Amino acid sequence: MKLKKRVTRISIAIVLIFIIGMGIAGNYFYNVGINRSQEGPNLHGGGSSAAAASIEGSEEQQKEIAELMKWTEQQQFEIVQIKSYDGLTLKARFLKNPNSNGKVVILAHGYKGSSEQMPGITKDYYDMGYDILKPDARGHGMSEGNYIGYGWHDRKDYVDWVDFLIEEKKEDTIFLHGFSMGAATVLMTSGEKLPKEVKGIIANSGYTTVKAELSHQLKYLYKLPAFPLMEVTSVVTKIRAGYSFEEASALEGVKKNTLPLFIIHGDQDELVPTKMATEIYDAASSKKDLWIVKGAGHTEAYTVAEEEYKSKLQNFLDTAIKQ
Template identity: 30%
Template sequence: MSDAIDHSIAQPEENRFWLTTSDGVGIDAVLLRRAGARTTAVVVANGFTGTYRSPHTRAIAEELLPVGDVMTFDFRGHHGSGGRSTVGNAEIHDLEAVVNRLRELGYTHIAVVGFSMGAAVAVRHAAIYGGTCAVVSVSGPSRWYYRGTRAMRLLHLGIGRTLGRAFLKRFRKVRVTDQRWNPTPAEPREVAGEISPTPLLVVHGDADGYFPVAHATAIHDAAREPKELWIIPGMGHAERAVTPELTVRLRRWIGERLPPREQPR
């Protein structure tokens, strides 16, 4: 298998889905498919304010296609999905709805790649629901309510105040709940140990302006084998910081965790 995308290959087929979560929220999702019957799928879970419409997300999804079909989606409260964002709590139901639909479509090996908020959701989902063949956490927080960077202090102002939520709704197409978590869910570092025996890869940039590298090491240290930690020199935060070269590495890692007959050629 070539490490780079061959752009002479026909564009993937796009299938739009409207999913309903276990708590009744509608989720807007798109499945990118290559020709032929495939049993492996990869789910891309965006960070807060992210969307499958983003060119960054689309580029990541297309680079992952050699390993399996790829489903991207908007979390609740984001863009075309219903409901309101809870910024990482109830979103595990969104991810479970996506994984369930892929199972219904016949995929038997499903990997999840989450970014920032989506990384926290991916870790919690794998610990609580299980049923996936690999989990990748990119730029994820290890704990809640972190305010140790300027970016996170601004984010908390945005989601914690009426004016900030109005700004997010108008300019970022994100509707955030005004309700506080009750109860507060377990933190990613508290549940990472429950992901095993599913393989976990923790990826973080040493130039992340939201969460320092200590968040990645906390998740990795709390997890049980099989696990890996990649600290990427010069990398910033989440989807926008992911290079094609890093996506190829992620694709290889996922492919190596598939059964031999499922590994891409």
């Protein structure tokens, strides 16, 4: 009898230690990957591919970058803001183009990024005659928020930014173009009820679901299996940030989307595996196009194939507007 009680106590203690340990681990990974902080983890697959590195190191590329930075500094970006559905002040940079005639693109940055990034594509859209809105996602840059939404709560913010552009800036032709986390954001947004002014979605290097992407990172960064850490961290995230990894899905977004969709991905992407682009494409129910860029790593399609990128983008925009 005493032995049985002792075994029971030991078993209960082991279970309690496991639960406490999982709770500590879940909060640790929340603080590393979800909680707002100045420094993010060194993500697996975040380096440059050989193709991109050779271009970035060239004298010609350095000259182009210098000219681009000069152009960027000369532009008069207006700082605009909205209130989110949950009371956060969200800010963005807005660049007015005198030749836009109501055409605008919303550019969505990646994880730990900001509206100060994406200068090349910003100038390209400007040269094509578009106004540009570059929001700081919640938990990033100038925007409020103490956690990173990975696109899920951000999708509602982007609906609000669309409404802002229509009501305050009188825009009537709107595109959403995102990179990495920003790509997942616009894909998730595509599943929302959007006004007729939104004409198309461009997603560069987006992931399928938050759970799939974080599980991928966990495997390579920490050599740990996804189960049960992802489930525990998801519960912690639900409690602390209000969403779970399971519900944050770009796949579910594109299933509901009715707008033209252009998916771009590098075939050397190790941060967001290339197969995710195919999964998103297969799940999408609207008119869609998939471009896998040879030699490109994560968000490197523009660097590796800049002229083709601009040509395909222009064709997509023109075709979508005519529909």
